[in-house]
Amino acid sequence: xxxSVKHKYRSETRLVQSGVxxxxxxETSEALFLTQGYVYESSAQxxxxxxxxxxxxxxxxxxxxxxxxxxxxxxxxxxxxAARATATGMAxxxxxxxxxxxxxDHIVASKAIFGSCLYVMEDYLPRYGVSSTIIDxxxxxxxxxxxxxxxxxxxxETPTNPNLExxxxxxxxxxxxxxxxxxxxxxxxxxxxxxxxxxLGVDCVVYSTTKHIDGxxxxxxxxxxxxxxxxxxxxxxxxxxxxxxxxxxxxWVMLKALETLPVRxxxxxxxxxxxxxxxxxxxxxSRLIYPGRPDHPQADIVAxxxxxxxxxxxxxxxxxxxxxxxxxxxxxxxxxSNNLGDAKSLITHPATTTHYRLKAEQRAELGISDGMVRLSxxxxxxxxxxxxxxxxxxxx
Ligand SMILES: Cc1ncc(COP(=O)(O)O)c(C=O)c1O
Numbered sequence: 163x164x165x166s167v168k169h170k171y172r173s174e175t176r177l178v179q180s181g182v183x184x185x186x187x188x189e190t191s192e193a194l195f196l197t198q199g200y201v202y203e204s205s206a207q208x209x210x211x212x213x214x215x216x217x218x219x220x221x222x223x224x225x226x227x228x229x230x231x232x233x234x235x236x237x238x239x240x241x242x243x244a245a246r247a248t249a250t251g252m253a254x255x256x257x258x259x260x261x262x263x264x265x266x267d268h269i270v271a272s273k274a275i276f277g278s279c280l281y282v283m284e285d286y287l288p289r290y291g292v293s294s295t296i297i298d299x300x301x302x303x304x305x306x307x308x309x310x311x312x313x314x315x316x317x318x319e320t321p322t323n324p325n326l327e328x329x330x331x332x333x334x335x336x337x338x339x340x341x342x343x344x345x346x347x348x349x350x351x352x353x354x355x356x357x358x359x360x361x362l363g364v365d366c367v368v369y370s371t372t373k374h375i376d377g378x379x380x381x382x383x384x385x386x387x388x389x390x391x392x393x394x395x396x397x398x399x400x401x402x403x404x405x406x407x408x409x410x411x412x413x414w415v416m417l418k419a420l421e422t423l424p425v426r427x428x429x430x431x432x433x434x435x436x437x438x439x440x441x442x443x444x445x446x447x448s449r450l451i452y453p454g455r456p457d458h459p460q461a462d463i464v465a466x467x468x469x470x471x472x473x474x475x476x477x478x479x480x481x482x483x484x485x486x487x488x489x490x491x492x493x494x495x496x497x498x499s500n501n502l503g504d505a506k507s508l509i510t511h512p513a514t515t516t517h518y519r520l521k522a523e524q525r526a527e528l529g530i531s532d533g534m535v536r537l538s539x540x541x542x543x544x545x546x547x548x549x550x551x552x553x554x555x556x557x558x
Contacts, residue, residue: 251370
């Protein structure tokens with residue numbers, strides 16, 4: 163076995179070629195190593211491997227060649243020194259936070275994050291003696307005021323879910339680092355193609371690879387990326403000892419999916435941008451948010467921080483929940499789902515699904531109105547998607 167491509171190629175070439183561990187059979191497409199464990203040439207080799215004196219695999223909860231290929235490939239694309247794959251995106255988020263903190267520590271999190279992430283920050287971490295302050299991440303003064311001497315880390319998502327507002331990663335990093343805290347960014351909504359949080363100063367990036375990285379609705383997965391030191395100190399042993407590891411099969415699916423990620427995300431982004439341009443002029447649409455449009459609330463930050471827009475469009479249908487339901491139910495091609503980042507176009511009514519647990523006033527603070535829907539553009543012909551949306555708007 164030999165690791166293949168070094169960093170001499172451009173980033174999108176690395177998404178196809180990086181990390182290959184080619185077996186003695188010389189396969190073109192990466193092998194799927196469905197094995198729990200490994201055998202040793204001798205007792206001495208087994209001993210050396212456990213002592214860390216001999217490179218190689220021991221047990222697939224710790225590491226597996228197919229999972230390593232996925233980790234290496236995404237690390238090379240993201241510009242991270244190291245990556246560890248996890249069973250789901252939530253495992254990645256939970257581990258990235260829990261791996262860093264001890265009882266008595268404090269964390270800060272932006273409130274416009276995926277519901278389960280908010281649950282981890284607000285409910286789970288405090289159960290283990292880690293207090294948290296939840297703030298409006300758009301307001302830098304709230305970040306400045308939130309850090310304490312015992313603040314270990316902070317967590318944010320940008321663009322936000324579901325409203326696609328954009329937070330200033332570089333400025334938040336300056337504030338957090340001055341306070342001695344690390345920064346963890348959930349980069350799911352922008353994808354690694356359009357935003358590189360590590361280059362903006364972040365210490366750790368997490369993905370639900372369930373979304374655009376698989377991108378075809380097949381497997382769950384997550385990944386944590388950072389410096390070798392960050393991963394060694396906070397993540398590696400935690401995964402090894404507690405076991406939220408990615409399965410080799412899922413890693414193989416994700417590894418192969420990385421090869422087509424830029425082609426898919428570019429096409430989905432172009433479609434979303436065309437949808438946004440059409441719906442922004444539609445009389446039944448009272449508000450529309452799309453990163454990349456000049457009327458986006460943080461257009462200046464988008465221009466500084468992102469290389470592309472989004473595969474998602476958030477918009478509000480005039481007439482509240484009933485109008486939004488009539489619209490969704492009239493769609494024929496776009497399907498109702500809570501998921502996103504799929505080859506199939508999906509629509510979500512956040513107030514009654516992903517964000518239904520929040521109180522009405524919390525939803526109002528986040529700008530999640532009863533008429534709001536979130537569209538995740540797929541790979542269908544863009545004109546068919548637009549025709550479906552426009553026809554459904556007539557039914558409202
Ligand atoms: C922004 C974001 N982060 C994290 C997650 C959690 O990922 P998973 O479902 O793979 O656990 C999701 C979606 O579920 C998400 O949308």
